[in-house]
Amino acid sequence: MPKKRHWFFDSYKYQVRTGTVPEYDDGHVIRTHSHPWHQLVYASQGVMTVRTPEGAWVVPIHRGVWVPAGTRHSIQMSGAVSLRTLYLVPRLGRSLPDKPRVIGVSPLLRELILRIVELDSLSIRVPTHAHLVSVLLDHLHVMQSDAVHLPLPRDARAKRIAAMLQKQPSNARSLIELSKSAGASKRTVERLFKTETGLGFGKWRQQLRLGHALRLLAAGDAVTTVAFDVGYDSISAFISAFRLTFGKTPGQYFRAA
Incomplete structure (x- = not known):
């Protein structure tokens, strides 16, 4: 009071x-x-x-x-x-x-x-x-929204998938496999993510991975380790996705900061 x-x-x-x-x-x-x-x-x-x-x-x-x-x-x-x-x-x-x-x-x-x-x-x-x-x-x-935003779906099936991936960002299971485990079809899950988060599932998953990558890099983890920890198949694929979102490689980004 x-x-x-x-x-x-x-x-x-x-x-x-x-x-x-x-x-x-x-x-x-x-x-x-x-x-x-x-x-x-x-x-x-x-x-x-x-x-x-x-x-x-x-x-x-x-x-x-x-x-x-x-x-x-x-x-x-x-x-x-x-x-x-x-x-x-x-x-x-x-x-x-x-x-x-x-x-x-x-x-x-x-x-x-x-x-x-x-x-x-x-x-x-x-x-x-x-x-x-x-x-x-x-x-x-005049403030602008930044790209690193992870809206959450409301539907129970989509929420189960979101929770699984948040717990393990490196999870490499396909959307078909994830959908089956959540009790829905791939098409239904794609629709739910798009309508409830404004992002396609692939984009949502990328946002999740890059957000987790930022946290790991800020804590001092090596780029090579982070790339695989967040589910990328190669370091070059991770660096490319990072540069596309932030305009710099991970090394350039944190050196500039």
Whole structure:
């Protein structure tokens, strides 16, 4: 109860607040919770996986995640993670997305986040603060969804297949075999994944593998090991898929970060 009053009264005085500036070790999990304010989470180091009942968002380096107020979510860290968090009072974000999404963090937005963290809070009654709030909202209004998103199907049969592959991303069984084990036809499963996740099964499986690969690479695993651990037949096939999604090879990606 006191925590809720703290947020409620702060909403009159401040419109943007920051969280603590924690450093997390590889594998740390922030358990499922929600916030009364919108949340923008940015990892200046490491990789985060944000999970909600609707799906998972793998947040690689130079990305952030937008979590609307009231969204139940958990965060898993891969590699050493330096977390920076902004909270926005809901009335500021009425025209912003009402579902979580991963966004690209430009150098300007990164510096803006770090500056707000230094200030601790922003009030639109303070002219310099009002300007920073305006710039922040401008950036958030044009934010783009990132490719590393794994929406989850709702149908029980498709959910069984999704759970099997999440538990073992290297599972090489064909869709026909997976469908039989889930009690459905290949055609039915293909339709369920497309209608309920917006992704064809092949694309969904690739997203799962690449998201898991990011977590392993951030934790320090070798590219060769990761390629086979996530189910690719060859290192070259893995590097090609990685480059197609992220624009760089795994080595280039983490060196640049």
